[in-house]
Amino acid sequence: MTIDATLAGHLQELRRGTVVVASLVVLRTPGYGYSLLETLSAAGFEVEANTLYPLLRRLESQGLLVSEWNTDEARPRKFYRTTPRGDDVAGALRTEWTRLDTAIGDLNPTTPGRQK
Amino acid sequence: MTTTTLVDRYVYTALRRVPEQQRADIDRELRASIEDAVEARVEAGEAREQAIENTLTDLGDPSRLADNYANRPQFLIGPELFPVWRRLMTMMFTIVLPVVVAVTVIVQLFDDPDFGKVIGGAIGTILTVGAHLAFWTTALFAVVERTGYGKAELRTTWSLKDLPRYEPGAMSRMQLAAFLVWPVIVVAALVLQQFTFTDVPVLDPELWSFWLPLLIVVTALRGAWGVWVYRLRTWTRASAVANAVLVLAAAIPLIWLLATDQLFNPAFAPLADAGLGEDKQWITVVAIAGVGLSALWDVVDTTIRIERSMRGLPTKVAGTGGSYNFG
Numbered sequence A: 001m002t003i004d005a006t007l008a009g010h011l012q013e014l015r016r017g018t019v020v021v022a023s024l025v026v027l028r029t030p031g032y033g034y035s036l037l038e039t040l041s042a043a044g045f046e047v048e049a050n051t052l053y054p055l056l057r058r059l060e061s062q063g064l065l066v067s068e069w070n071t072d073e074a075r076p077r078k079f080y081r082t083t084p085r086g087d088d089v090a091g092a093l094r095t096e097w098t099r100l101d102t103a104i105g106d107l108n109p110t111t112p113g114r115q116k
Numbered sequence B: 001m002t003t004t005t006l007v008d009r010y011v012y013t014a015l016r017r018v019p020e021q022q023r024a025d026i027d028r029e030l031r032a033s034i035e036d037a038v039e040a041r042v043e044a045g046e047a048r049e050q051a052i053e054n055t056l057t058d059l060g061d062p063s064r065l066a067d068n069y070a071n072r073p074q075f076l077i078g079p080e081l082f083p084v085w086r087r088l089m090t091m092m093f094t095i096v097l098p099v100v101v102a103v104t105v106i107v108q109l110f111d112d113p114d115f116g117k118v119i120g121g122a123i124g125t126i127l128t129v130g131a132h133l134a135f136w137t138t139a140l141f142a143v144v145e146r147t148g149y150g151k152a153e154l155r156t157t158w159s160l161k162d163l164p165r166y167e168p169g170a171m172s173r174m175q176l177a178a179f180l181v182w183p184v185i186v187v188a189a190l191v192l193q194q195f196t197f198t199d200v201p202v203l204d205p206e207l208w209s210f211w212l213p214l215l216i217v218v219t220a221l222r223g224a225w226g227v228w229v230y231r232l233r234t235w236t237r238a239s240a241v242a243n244a245v246l247v248l249a250a251a252i253p254l255i256w257l258l259a260t261d262q263l264f265n266p267a268f269a270p271l272a273d274a275g276l277g278e279d280k281q282w283i284t285v286v287a288i289a290g291v292g293l294s295a296l297w298d299v300v301d302t303t304i305r306i307e308r309s310m311r312g313l314p315t316k317v318a319g320t321g322g323s324y325n326f327g
Helices: A003-015 A018-026 A033-042 A049-061 A084-107 B002-015 B020-043 B048-059 B062-070 B082-111 B115-147 B173-195 B205-209 B211-232 B237-259 B269-274 B277-310
Strands: A065-070 A077-082
Touching: A018 A033, A018 A049, A018 A084, A033 A049, A033 A077, A033 B020, A049 A065, A049 A077, A049 B020, A049 B048, A049 B062, A077 A084, A077 B020, B002 B020, B002 B048, B002 B062, B020 B048, B020 B062, B082 B115, B173 B211, B205 B211, B211 B237, B237 B277
Parallel strands: none
Antiparallel strands: A065 A077
C-alpha cells in the first residue's frame, strides 16, 4: 500500500461523522438535500450525494431532523430542519470535537510547527 | 426523450430495492435532488443531456444508494458475529464432518464393503455434507445479522476464564475429560453389541469367554491411567511405561484376532454375505494398519511429551504446528 492510500484511509476514518455534525448545524436554517450538499462542499466538507441523501432520512428517523414538503415553488422540495433534540446532539458532538482538538494540541508541544 | 428515460431508469433501479412504504416519498425527493443538480450543471454551461449523465454517474451505483436508503448492511456477517461464526465453522469441519464421514464409511462397510463404493461414498459425503454445513451455518448467521433476532445471545462475551491453561506436565481437566470419552465408548460398545444392540452380535460371541473381557479390562485400565496422570500433575517415566504397556496390551490381541480372522462374528449377516475374497481381505489389512499405526503413534507421542517435560524442554502451544512454545 502506498503512503497516499494509507493516508486516504486514515483521513476517511477521521472525517467519518463530521458530516452529521455539519448537517445538524447547517439545518438549523431549513434546507433541502441539494442545497445542503452545496453548502457543505462550499464549507469544505467532502460529502457525496449518495451518502448525504440517505443520511438525512436516517437522522429524521432518529428524531434529530424533521421534514416538510414545500410545494410553493415550481419544483416541490423536501425541507429538513434540526429539532431541539438534534440541536442537543450537535452541541454534544461539537463539544467532543473541541475536546479532541485540544487534546491533540496538548499531546506534544515540542513538535515543530505546533510550539506553544 | 432518451434523457428522461435515463433518470427514470436510475430511480426505478434504486427504488426497487427500497421498502415499499418509503418508496413514493424517496422517489419524489430523489427526482427533485437530481433535477436540482442537473439544473446547477446546466447553469454552469453543460448541455442538458451531458448534465444528466454526469449527475447520475456522480450518484453512483443505484443498488448502493438503495442499501444506504434502506439502512441495510453491505456485508453478509458483520464483525460482531464473525468470531462466533468462525468458531462454529471450525467445529463443523473438524468434528461434525469427520464424525458424519466416519459413520457413513462404517455403514457402507457393513452394507457393501466394496473399495470403490466406500471411497466414493466418503468423498460424496465430504462434498455434500460439507456444503450443507457451510451453507446453513452461514445462512443462519446472515439472518441473525439482518433481523437482530438472537444477536445479543450469540455475541461473544469473553472473560479471563476463557484463557486456556498452559501447564506442561499436568493434564488439564478438559484433556482428561476428552481422554476418558474413548474408554467409556469402547467399553459401552463392546458390552452393548454383545447383549442389546443386535440379535446377532457384530463381534464373535466366542470371544466373550476371554478376549473381550480382556479388552474391556485393558481399556478401563487405560482410563484409570488417565486419572492417575491427572492426579500426579506431572509426567513420570513410570507413566510412560505404563501407557506403552496398556496400549500394546490392547493393540496386539486386536491385531492377532484380526489377522487370524477371529474378531468378527461369521454369523453377522452383512459380513457373511459379502465376506468373500478380496473385499474382506482389504478391510482386514486396513483395520490392522489402523490399529497398529494409532497404537504406535500413541506410544511415541506420549513418550516424546513426557521426555520433553521431564528434561524441562519447552512444550508446544496447541494449534500452532509447533512454531510456538511455552515453558
